Amino acid sequence: MSKNILLFLLLAVSALTAQKTTSDQLAQFDFQKLQARLEIRPEQQEVLGSVHFTFAILEQADTLKIDGRKMEFSEVLLNGEKARFYTDDTGIYVLSTFAPSVSNELDLKYTAYPESAMYFINWQDKTPEAAREVWTQGQGKYTSNWLPSFDELREKLEFDLTYIFPKSYQLIANGLLKSRSENDSLITWQYDMEKPMSSYLVGMAAAQFDSLTENAASGVPLKMYFRKPEAGKAEATYRYSKEIFDFFEKEIGVPFPWQNYKQLPVVNFLYGGMENTGTTIFAESLMTDSIGFNDQNYVNVNAHELAHQWFGDLVTEHSGKHHWLNEGFATYYALLAEKEIFGEDYYYWKLYQTAEQLKEASDSGKGQAVLRTGNNSLTYYQKGAWVLHMLREQVGDAAFREGIKNYLNHYSFQNPTTEKFLTEMELVSGQDLEQFKKDWLEQSAFKASQALESLKRSEFIQQYLQVAGLREFPLEDKKELLRAALDFPVNDYTGQEAVHQLQGENSQVAYDLFEKALESGNLYVRQAVAQTMENIPQIFKKQFEGLLNDDSYITKEISFFKLWSQFPESRPAYFKKLKEVEGFYNKNVRMLWLTLNLVTPDYEPGKNADYYQELAGYAEKWQPIEIQQNAFSYLYQISAFNDASLESVILGTGNPNSGFRNYCRQLLQELLKSQEYRERLEALAEGMDAKAVSYLQSKLSP
Ligand SMILES: [Zn+2]
Incomplete structure (x- = not known):
């Protein structure tokens, strides 16, 4: 042959x-x-x-x-x-x-x-x-x-x-x-x-991991890893891990199905987290210290990936059409865990926010039926979570929990369809769920009025909606209502909403309300002041400077920049105050500090070279991508890319993380508009691997 x-x-x-x-x-x-x-x-x-x-x-x-x-x-x-x-x-x-x-x-x-x-x-x-x-x-x-x-x-x-x-x-x-x-x-x-x-x-x-170990109430070992340089963030990052685990075993009513549970933060991860069986991998950038925790923390991803250990890993969706059986469930149970930790207002607030997004998509004709292949994540995750919230209201707590337990027990290590899940719920509730299925799983529109009725069971949501309903009114007409919204004890969300309505206002009435907001002592309401107040009057300077002390890296970053801009004579004091503050994982406060220092010629002029080295160093290719990206944005603003940071941008255009890759691609296109950068990029590309420069080449010779 x-x-x-x-x-x-x-x-x-x-x-x-x-x-x-x-x-x-x-x-x-x-x-x-x-x-x-x-x-x-x-x-x-x-x-x-x-x-x-x-x-x-x-x-x-x-x-x-x-x-x-x-x-x-x-x-x-x-x-x-x-x-x-x-x-x-x-x-x-x-x-x-x-x-x-x-x-x-x-x-x-x-x-x-x-x-x-x-x-x-x-x-x-x-x-x-x-x-x-x-x-x-x-x-x-x-x-x-x-x-x-x-x-x-x-x-x-x-x-x-x-x-x-x-x-x-x-x-x-x-x-x-x-x-x-x-x-x-x-x-x-x-x-x-x-x-x-x-x-x-x-x-x-x-990786070169270190770890903490706890045991769940049921005895399951919980192992929490971190790289040694991040050890100082381990406590705040993993805060509530055991509480969430114990809560799920109790709420779900089926014991954790695997031998142990490990959580591993890795650099440059593609998403927030991934529920590998018994072995969640998550983005190291979610690691935080106690101050960062107040604004951005790992709790939601922690709970979401843990919920998947039952919903996704033990019982897995039959196929893509039933993807909400994985993601809607993990999103809903994470919300339940957060309710346990942060309270009921938080739970309703998150549901309210996703209802707004779903309503907007639905009203603009972009609504999707949950039970369908090829949906966006808003549908599988958020609308999926809404399905379970509404189903629980319809069948009642006891039947819901019984149905969930039966579903998990009957389909352990299998791949059921949505219909199998609904049958379990019909059996325990004695209800016919055909109409529910049509309304919530098969209809592309979002049932916004039903959702609103449900949200209004929360007194907090009712109060919030009253304040939010004032947005279009002139300040003079609503000042008393806004003042009342800032009365002690101020609610995080209603208080923030009241402050945001002062955007662009410069009257005495507005400043009185700003003052009341600052005096509330509420971290989030004060943060809203930092975000909203554009002109800081001299008599307000001292109070506004107080924001630099708040336990929020967002508040520190915003108030630092506004104070630096408006009170040049006090810049040395601001630099001194924030000299030791790094901020979030992406070093938001530190990089702002370095950049403002570099553009303040009369402050520490002898140290400019060191500070530039430090800032450019954060853009080096081995740095975690969140740090590189933040450094790129500052180097771009002050037009100060060196060759190493340009090389990092080129390499970033091929990074597996799509968010970072797209950022680098857009940045590269901006840089190519400058003749000087274009020439330097061309020269750099010659010494680099052909695959690494393929995106750059496509832009150089279209
Ligand atoms: Zn998920």
Whole structure:
């Protein structure tokens, strides 16, 4: 047989079988377990592994597909015998006469060079302070980029993975660490799971981690990781973790389904967090100290990813159309946890805000039915959460909780549809939910008036809406009502709303109200003053300066800038006061301080070079992307990019994090408008990797 004919035959076979998707395979094969041993080589950005599958054959078949993207496979053994197979960019097809039988084995060796789903951070960079990490993101990216597995989420199996990784790093993955052994340069980490899950929930992260441990009321170990330089933020970041965990076990009524729960912050993550089974990975930029906690904290993501351990991981959506069964549930339960921690006003406030967004989308014809594929996240997450809020009101607390419990128990380790969930709710409530399904799950419009009726059960929302209803009135007509809204004890949201209505007002009445707001002592109402007051009269200066002391990095940043602008004679005092303040993870206060210092020529002129070095240093390519981005924005404002920071912008245009990538792309287009920057960018591009400069090249020669 000539080579060409063989090639033709192979193509014909693959053309036929490529039609077959992994979901068709569900009827033919049932995978039980994947045992794998993989060596991750971070400097080479490659994975070498051997995997062992055990499975049953349910129906006669001739092809078995394992997903494995752009992998090189070797030593393919089916039940111990060399097997026939071919591969394409999406995986390996094993050919045999598969006859129904209970226990079968497939072994293969592979090499992967993951382009997505596994990310290698800073392994080419020699900067000592750089965080060197490897972490994964399966959902939306496919675990099969680094581990032969199943893109189809209905194929659930047990994963027992052993990882080999360079010494001096901690490697954390799904399940229980059964053993850890090391030789001269490598550590072998053996993890063991007991229950099956979808492949997109496989996750690992390796970094120089430290950790805190607590035990839940039920005894489940809760392990909370952090990089050593972030140790000072561990307490505030993980605040309420145990409370949330204990609350969920009680509220949901089904014990936490996995062996342990670990949370891992990683640099340059793609999203807020990801609910890998028992092993949540989240953006390190959510880490915060106690002051930052007041404005931005990890509590919501913490609760959301933990809720997924039941809704998503234990019981997984049947398919994309039912995505709200994962995201709507996680969003709703996170809200319940926040209600427990921050109170009922907070709960209704968040629901009110999302109702406003949903109503706006709906009114402009952009409403989406929850039960549909291809929705935006507003629909799956927020409208999905509203579905559960309304359903609970309709069937009552007791029936709702009973229905949830039955749903989880009946469909554990399975992939139910929305209809199965509703049937459970009908059984416990005795109600026909057909109309509810039409109104809330199948209708693209948002039922805004029903939502408003529900929100009005909160007295706080009623008061808030009264104040918000004054927006269009002249100040003279509403001053007494605004004053009343600022009476002790002032509500965070109503108080802020009253202050925001003073925007652009310069009358004595307005300043009296500003003063009352400042005297309330409420952090958020005072923050609203910092945001709203444009001209600070001399007699107000002292009080406004008091905002620099508030426990809010937002308030500090805004009031610092306004005071610096309006009172040049007091600048030295402001610089001195905020000299030691870093601010949020992205160093918002520090970078503003450095920038204002650089543009204040008569203040510390001898230190300008140092301060510029520090600011430009935050734009270096090894810095976390949130820090780089903030530094870019200041360097842009003062037109002070050096070559290293320009290189960072170029590299950023190819970053896997879409928010940062888009920011860098827009910034690069702005920079290219300047002849000087254009020339420097062109010169830099010559010394850089072709792939890294592809976006820049496309803009240089359109
Ligand atoms: Zn989620």
